[in-house]
Amino acid sequence: MQNSLNSICIVGGGTAGWMAATLLSTSLRGSNIKITVIESPDIETIGVGESTVPSIMDFIQACQIDLKEFIQATSASFKLGIRFDDWLTAGESYFHPFGRVGKDINGFDFYQAWLKSLADGQTTRWLDYSPNAIMAENERFMLPPQQSQNWVFSSYAHALHLDAIKVARYCRELCHKRGVTRVEATVKKVNLDDNEFIHNLELDNGTTVSSDFFIDCTGFTGLLIEKSLKVGFEDWSHFLPCNRAVTVQTEQVNNPVPYTIATAQEAGWSWKIPLQHRTGNGYVFSSQFCSDDKALDTLVNSIRGKMLNEPRIIPFVTGKRKKIWHNNCLALGLASGFLEPLESTAIHLVYKTLVHFIKHFPDNDFDANTEQIFNQKIDTDYEEIRDFIILHYCTSGRDDSDFWRWCQTMPVPESLAEKIRVFRERGQIEHIPGQFFTCDSWCSILEGMKIRPRKHHPLVAGFHSQNLANTLTKNIEDIRATVLKMPNHHEYIQTHCPVQIKL
Numbered sequence: 477m478q479n480s481l482n483s484i485c486i487v488g489g490g491t492a493g494w495m496a497a498t499l500l501s502t503s504l505r506g507s508n509i510k511i512t513v514i515e516s517p518d519i520e521t522i523g524v525g526e527s528t529v530p531s532i533m534d535f536i537q538a539c540q541i542d543l544k545e546f547i548q549a550t551s552a553s554f555k556l557g558i559r560f561d562d563w564l565t566a567g568e569s570y571f572h573p574f575g576r577v578g579k580d581i582n583g584f585d586f587y588q589a590w591l592k593s594l595a596d597g598q599t600t601r602w603l604d605y606s607p608n609a610i611m612a613e614n615e616r617f618m619l620p621p622q623q624s625q626n627w628v629f630s631s632y633a634h635a636l637h638l639d640a641i642k643v644a645r646y647c648r649e650l651c652h653k654r655g656v657t658r659v660e661a662t663v664k665k666v667n668l669d670d671n672e673f674i675h676n677l678e679l680d681n682g683t684t685v686s687s688d689f690f691i692d693c694t695g696f697t698g699l700l701i702e703k704s705l706k707v708g709f710e711d712w713s714h715f716l717p718c719n720r721a722v723t724v725q726t727e728q729v730n731n732p733v734p735y736t737i738a739t740a741q742e743a744g745w746s747w748k749i750p751l752q753h754r755t756g757n758g759y760v761f762s763s764q765f766c767s768d769d770k771a772l773d774t775l776v777n778s779i780r781g782k783m784l785n786e787p788r789i790i791p792f793v794t795g796k797r798k799k800i801w802h803n804n805c806l807a808l809g810l811a812s813g814f815l816e817p818l819e820s821t822a823i824h825l826v827y828k829t830l831v832h833f834i835k836h837f838p839d840n841d842f843d844a845n846t847e848q849i850f851n852q853k854i855d856t857d858y859e860e861i862r863d864f865i866i867l868h869y870c871t872s873g874r875d876d877s878d879f880w881r882w883c884q885t886m887p888v889p890e891s892l893a894e895k896i897r898v899f900r901e902r903g904q905i906e907h908i909p910g911q912f913f914t915c916d917s918w919c920s921i922l923e924g925m926k927i928r929p930r931k932h933h934p935l936v937a938g939f940h941s942q943n944l945a946n947t948l949t950k951n952i953e954d955i956r957a958t959v960l961k962m963p964n965h966h967e968y969i970q971t972h973c974p975v976q977i978k979l
Contacts, residue, residue, distance in 0.1 A: 479840040481509055481688040487663055487677070487700060488693030489515035491640045492809025492826045494647035495535065496691055499830050501654040502539045513651070514677070514685065516662040519695075526756045527555065527736045527749045527820040528635040529912070530574050535827045541650070547973040549646040550638040551752045553732040554617050554965060556608040558819070560924060562740040564873050570924025571735070572819075573608035575633035577916040578951060581944070584936055587919045591903055591932035593948055596941045602923045604952050606916075607632035607959065612735045616962035628958040635820070637736065637749045637756075659685065663694075666704040673803045673842075674700060688840060689804045692811040701797055701807040708798040709813075714887055715866055716794040717879075718744045718816050722771050723758040723788050726781035731966035738818060740872070741774055742766065743879040745818065752975045754784060760816050765879040792816075796858045801850050804842060806833055813858060818865050824912065828857055857912065863892040864913050864921075871896075871925040896927075903929035 484500065486493050497513050504511070536546055546552070557573040564570070578586030590602060603609035607628050611617060620629040652658065661679040669675040676686040692700035701707055713719060732750035739746045741759060743766035749756035759775040766774075768789055775787065796813030800806065807813075809826050836850040870888050874880035888896075898904055899922060905915040963971070 480507070481838065481840060483510040483512070483687040484689045484691065485677070485685055485687035486511070486513045486691040486693055488519075488695065488809075488811070489513060489644060489648065490693060490695070490809065491644050491823065492811075493691075493693035494644045494651065495823070495826050496693065496808055496830055497651045497656050498539045498541075498647040498654075499535065499827070499834075501651055501656050503834050505654075510657065511651075511655075512657040512659060512685065512687065513648075514659045514661055514663060514679070517660055518662050526640050526751070527558075527637055527747070527817065529820055529824045530633040530635045531824045531827050531912075532635050532638075533633075535823075539650075544973045546646065547636070547638075547969075548976055550636075550642040551754070551975045552636040552638040552973075553750055553752055553969060554734045555635040555637050555736060555820075556612045556617070556632070556734045558736045558738055559612070560738050560740075560868070562874075563738075563745075563868060564925050566740075566874070566876065570920070571603055571606075571609050571612060572917060572920045572924070573603065573606040573612065574635065575606065575608045575916075576631040577602065577609075577920065578605035578948075579627065579631070581947065582939070584933060585904075585915055587903055587915065588933045588936045589939065589944060590948070591929065592936045592939055592941075593944055595932065596945065598945060598948070600948060600952065602919065605948070605955070606920075607955050608634075610955050610959045611962065612733075614959055615733055615965050616959050617734050617965040617968050618962045626954075626958055628955055634734075637732070637751050639751055639753075640823075659683075663699060666700055668704065671803070672705065674704065674805055689806070689838070692805055692807045693809050695810040696792065696814070698797065698807060698811045700805050701800075701802065701811055705802050705805055707802050707807075709793070710795045710798050711793060712795040712862060713793060715862065715889065716816060716869075717762040717764055717882070718760045719792060719794070720763050720768065720771070721758050721760045721790045721792070721816075722768070722775050723756070723790065724775065724779065724786075725784040726755045726757055726779050727784060728752070728754050729781040731964075732969075734965040736820060739778070740874065740880075742877045743771070746775060746778055747817070752969060755779075755781065758817075760818070762879060765877070765882075794862075796855070799847075799851055800829065800854050801833070801847050803847075804838075812854075815858070815861055815865060818868060819861065819913075821861050821912070825857065825861070828912070829854055832857075853910075856910075859889075859891065860911050860913065863889055863895070864917070866892055867896075867918075867921055868925075871922065871927055873925070896922075900927065900929055902931055902933060904933070 561569045581589040661681045665678040667675045737748040744761035746759040761771045800812045869883045905918045
């Protein structure tokens, strides 16, 4: 007979906590599992993850959330990718688009066909075949129409820039309507049983909360997963030395563009995230190469518009818990680990962790094998994103500061080194099902860093050169014709989903 859980307690509100409550209240509907969120009024929410990746759209759909309502409630704008300024050398930019780049030809990755066209003397850019890149260059956007026969519409993807504090507030209100219990209190003590499972929590309001399962959303502190269960932390600082960020919000002085901007700086990189009502700004840097005061000056000198809050310094350590699920506790968000937001993966990892958890949802017997399988899957996700972030640093040609000179000879995980070696030889990227970053994403970064393979796949040499050229020309024409009929990004927002200003 099945021995099901009866209750789940989420400790910590914020983006991660309320995303968890929202998705679980949807997925567990009809199961009679009680969901409780303990949210402390004394602990400030960091509010990271304001730039997202396309899986945010999967989260919205899975939670049965109205997209227009969500966009308006979170002051969101649309995002087609990330523009990287000054990463290869100062003054040069490249773009990492979401969605597909080109269409596979005769069963071969489009990248291989494009390499063949270059060998034939063609001079088109890799990004000429990306609907997202052309949309971004022209600041165009529209949601793809359903059941369109135009292949361009099915090839692009989008995410959102959003206000993380407003996301948590929206999800909290939605959860209230769905019967999730909210307790406003601070956890004072975590009690374990003889088997090192969490037994109950003692709160500062004098009450005690018991539950079958606990989700730790207490941020970097890791109150349950680390301070109580002591699972340990896998430190990746030797790969990624940035360990601090300074952030500030500014007034929106221009219409929001449909992409994030990541600009390489002397000791790290800075971001600009354009929402409807404001811009998020930050500088991720290494304290080994830059002081807090210098980082703050660098950020303040790069922003436009009036500052809306006092700049904040956020220290962090790159890495992850050695076990993200242990016994009857799951770590989520900053409690599970931290990877700098270079590719906007914070909210994605929250959602992906929850998807893995729901797939491997435990009974009250807490089968150790199920926990192990889950941890292996989420470890793979973290390592994939870690390697992809390192790729931006280890391929840079900059040597104009101590930080970038360090990157010239930085340690690289063998998993990444092997990937780069294979790519340099013949332009192939091994994609494992379930991985987030596609071959197109890897090729976009490597092309942006001007790393070309020595040769293309031998069998594409058999492609008829003129037929291939005609096909590629038609692809470019289709993309541009479709994109230039789209409305301007700002105009699209104002027409369909503008922020409702409360007087």
